[in-house]
Amino acid sequence: MRFEQAYVGWNEGRLNQSEAAELLGQCERSFRRHVQRYEADGLQGLLDRRLSQISKRRASAAEVDQVVELYKTSFAGWNLSHFHSKYKAEFKGLRSYSWLKSVLQGAGAAKVHKARGKHRIKRDRAPLAGMMIHQDASTHRWVDQSVWDLVVTMDDATGEHTSMFFCEQEGSASSFHGIGQTIARYGLFASLYTDRGAHYFTTPKAGGKVDKVNLTQLGRALKQLGIGHIAAYSPQARGRSERAFQTHQGRLPQELARAGITDIQAANRYLEEVYRPGHNREFGVASRCEGTAYVPFISGNLPDILCEQHERTADNDNCVSFEAMQLQIPTDEFRYHYVHTRLRVHRYVDATLAVFHGPRRLACYDAKGQQRQDPGKEQRLAA
Secondary structure, eight states: OOHHHHHHHHHHHHSSSSHHHHTTSSSSHHHHHHHHHHHHHGGGGOOGGGGSSSSSSOHHHHHHHHHHHHHHHHOTTOOOHHHHHHHHSSSOOOSOHHHHHHHHHHTTSSOOOOOOOOOOOOOOOSBTTTSOOOEEEEEEEETTTTEEEEEEEEETTOOEEEEEEEEESSSSHHHHHHHHHHHHOOBBBBBEEEEOOTTBOOOBTTSSOBBSSSHHHHHHHHHHHOOOOOOOGGGGGHHHHHHHHHHHHHHHHHHHHOOOSSSHHHHHHHIIIIIIHHHHHHHOOOOOOOOOOOOOSSOOOOOHSEEEEEEEETTTEEEEEEEEEEOOOOOOOOOOTTTTOEEEEEEETSSSSEEEEEEEEEEOOTSSSSSSHHHHHHHHOOO
């Protein structure tokens, strides 16, 4: 009706082409094309011919049913992004994520979630890999009947997970383990970004600034390695880690259940052999600048730095008292005894112990305080 009005006005000379086109909200060229179609085929010539054509890329009903059935039978409860990655990798699917989402939500197989809140500007990533490393943990029911902590160490520049494992509860040992794996695989990094947990920082006043003088065991180790330690003062400041854990919580329980994994040892093997490499391939990005900030670790013994260190004085019986255990110091060729001598007890990430006098390791012990053979001494004797 609007076109007929413009056409009659133009045909009778009341409107020129420019005015008729403006009335229709189009350019003069489009108006002339529509005039040609109208004069040739009438109002039918103005219809969009694409409306009567079926797209060659349109999925068949059989394909739609197959995708819905696959999701319901093998991937029920998975988030759609996770299912789409498996759909493309394992089943060689060719459809886009948006197509998959609309099909599954239209069939009632997936929930329609509310729109997210206002987008906030993210902090720029570090320009080089190894400039800043995040470490955090998430407590979650990763498998049925078990709640574990997932400890993740990740590179800020690339998003690559440099270490990832489950433990019963995060603490100094888990942090040492994650940092040790990162250094062993990539090298020393410049800074570590963490929350203000008690094993990371001493905070004299709740919610206040951290104490950068009275260091925790982890703080002492980082200072010894020359790694800066940055404290986060809000969850939003650790947004990159928080978003990564949202992804893991939406994917890992389903993958572990599908693999039939229920114990923590098997779960850690799956993380190392399957999940972490796959996650890095899918979510890792290239750093903004070429090169790396990682440097090789070539000084000292890393396990003797990344461990708890406690000062003790040897008793009259040449033993060291440590957490209700008596660590007997054996005699050696240097001294007959170490009575009243200041010594240092190292507790490693596997809970084993060692007693040091300065740089010299005097003896090694198991987690119960029973003396065992020094592994370093065995290597020296073999050489």
